Every structure is written in C-alpha cells, then in structure tokens.
Amino acid sequence: MTTPPLASVLFVCVHNAGRSQMAAGFLTHLAGDRIEVRSAGSIPGGQVNPAAVEAMKEVGVDISAQKPKVLTTEAVQASDYVITMGCGDACPIFPGKKYFDWALDGPAGQGLDAVRPIRDEIKTRIEALIAEIDAR
Numbered sequence: 001m002t003t004p005p006l007a008s009v010l011f012v013c014v015h016n017a018g019r020s021q022m023a024a025g026f027l028t029h030l031a032g033d034r035i036e037v038r039s040a041g042s043i044p045g046g047q048v049n050p051a052a053v054e055a056m057k058e059v060g061v062d063i064s065a066q067k068p069k070v071l072t073t074e075a076v077q078a079s080d081y082v083i084t085m086g087c088g089d090a091c092p093i094f095p096g097k098k099y100f101d102w103a104l105d106g107p108a109g110q111g112l113d114a115v116r117p118i119r120d121e122i123k124t125r126i127e128a129l130i131a132e133i134d135a136r
Contacts (some may be wrong), residue, residue: 016041
C-alpha cells in the first residue's frame with residue numbers, strides 16, 4: 001500500500017525558470033515521494049534558466065527536463081504550503097494554506113558564479129522546510 005505524501009508544496013516565482021525550479025528540484029531530490037512538489041510562475045518563461053540547470057547539476061540534481069508552468073488557482077488550492085519567490089501579488093491567497101515568501105535574488109541573466117550562492121541558500125531553506133514538515 002502506498003503512503004500518501006506528508007504535505008504538498010508549491011513554489012512560485014515570476015518566470016518559473018530559476019528559483020522555483022531549483023527549489024522544486026531540491027525538495028524532490030531530498031524528500032522523494034514523501035512530499036508532493038509543484039512549481040509554477042505568474043508569467044512563465046520559455047525554458048528553465050541554463051545557469052540554474054548547470055548549478056543544480058553540480059550538486060547532483062537534474063532539472064534539465066523541467067519546463068516552466070503557469071500558476072493556476074487549482075495548484076494553489078491543492079497545496080498545503082505555498083512558497084513565493086518574488087511573484088508579488090500574482091499569487092492567490094486561500095485560507096488554510098501556509099504561505100512563505102522567500103526573498104531570494106533571481107538568477108535571470110546571471111552567470112553560474114552568481115547562481116551558486118542562490119542555489120545554496122535555496123538548499124538550506126529546503127532542508128529547514130523538510131524538517132518543519134517532518135515535525136508536524
């Protein structure tokens with residue numbers, strides 16, 4: 001019998017091409033199927049940021065097959081945690097959800113050297129999020 005996920009997490013940024021994709025990649029990598037993971041953007045880009053893909057590859061997480069997705073009301077409604085990363089007022093608010101706004105620099109237009117510290121900060125925050133979900 002399959003155990004249902006402990007929680008569902010939605011990561012939202014503007015283009016769903018950098019921060020939210022790295023966060024989703026880390027959460028999937030570190031929590032496996034214990035936590036359901038989604039990501040979306042208020043104005044999705046055409047592809048995942050190549051510097052983000054490369055930075056994640058350096059730490060053994062492959063996000064190269066991911067595609068930016070549009071933020072939907074349904075995705076927010078289906079999530080226990082909604083973590084925004086600079087999407088501003090574009091993210092709908094529903095009662096009963098846990099919202100966090102992670103103030104992180106965006107990797108758009110940045111080289112690999114600038115993306116690495118963003119990646120590392122996201123990993124630290126993901127590890128704390130997993131600990132919080134596990135403690136529930």
